[in-house]
Amino acid sequence: MDLYAFPPIAALLDGAHALLMGLADLLAPFTGAASAAAAIVLVTLLVRTALIPVGVSQAKAEQGRARLAPRLAELQRKHAKHPERLQREMMALYRDEGTSPFAGCLPMLAQAPVVGVIYALFILPTIAGHENALLQETLAGVPLGSSLAGSVFDGTLTAGGFAEFATIILSIALVGEVTRRVFRAQAPAVPAASSAPARRPAGGARDAASLSPLSTAGAQRMLGLLQFVTAVIAVFVPLAAGLYLLVTVAWTLAQRMLLRRVYPLPQPNPA
Template identity: 70%
Template sequence: MDLYAFPPIAGLLDGAHAVLMALAGLLEPVIGIASAAAAVVLVTLLVRAALIPVGVSQARAEQTRSRLAPKLAALQQKHRKNPERLQRETMKLYGDEGTTPFAGCLPMLVQAPIVGVIYALFILPTIAGHPNALLEQTFFGVPLGSSLAGQIAAGTLTPGAMLVFGVVIAGIAVVGELTRRAFTPPQAGSTSSRADAPSPAALPGAPVNPLAGPGAARLLGAMQFITAVIAIFVPLAAALYLFVTVAWTLGQRVLLRRRYPLFEARTA
């Protein structure tokens, strides 16, 4: 069964195709042959702007979790032999604060279908029964429907295409590294926290925070580069979407972290 032929999905793709082609047409007098790529970037910026309230909600949730961390550690210590009681007390604590352990996960869930739609737009030869004109569009001479891995496998990779793919993928990796440096959780014993504001791991008898160890820090750092790896295999249009998305997300998180600092940052 062809999932993309399912009428609601085919209609969604057809509408997205029409919007992108219309934007590309409007931008062509200014941008030229890169108008379709500019349309992808513009749509990405519009989507990210629409998700700003969700980002604010996520930042507030992170701040709340950091403030509750000492209380959660105390509950773990008090009810470590009674998992069911611990779960009830934990959910009660979150409920009293008007939040949940999963608050802030919405942005990832919202973005997933958008990436899927853009990906489909640039891999399907036909959409809703008509030829996919987007596949004919290019970005600095590189088809927006092609991927770095695909061109390497087909033996069609040119120096120009390598440069375009390299800039986009390297940009995603650089943003990932900046994100890692800015938001890696501090390790236990870090001098950035005051003694009068103990972390959960510093409480007597409390379990060590699994996110505070060096191994977890390395894992979280490596995860920042997964997007760059994904960009090697997806169409260039989707890679552009990912590049703009991670760059926007980094800038937004930096600004929101200043507006909603974590517990450790506020007491440093």
């Protein structure tokens, strides 16, 4: 069964196709042959603008989790041998403070359908029974529907195309590295409760501790790694989707830096 032929999805793709082509026609007098690429950038900016309230909520949630970190650490020490009790106490603390360990995931989830639609628009030869005109659009001579991996596989990669793909992919990786460095440096440390060495919890208690939101060091390493997953994805998706991802990660970095100033993380107590 062709998922893209399912009537609701076909109608959605047809509307998105008409929207991008209409924006490209409006931008053509100013951007020339790159009008479709400019339309993708414009759509990306509109999506990110609509998600600003979600970004604010994410920054507030991050601030709340940092504020609760010492209390969560104390719970972990207190209930280290009772993982079920530990999880209940932690979730009760989050609930009482009006936050959640999973708060802030909405921006990623909200953008997934947009990336999926752009991906589909630049791989399908036909949409809702008519020819996909977007496949004829290019950016600096490189088809927006082509990918680096696909071009290498079918032998159509040119020097100019490689330079264009490499610029976008390396730019995504660079933004990811800047994001990792900036927010690793700003992450607050969780103060220790005492100078006495902590005893290593056994069995299930150790497992519960490692899976809890208190594993800040592991979480920071995971987030640092995830910054580069987008660059890897850009190798395989169409150039149009890679362009969307580049604008998205650059916007996200700028927005997070701005919101971190508005909602700063609490500084650790020197004592």
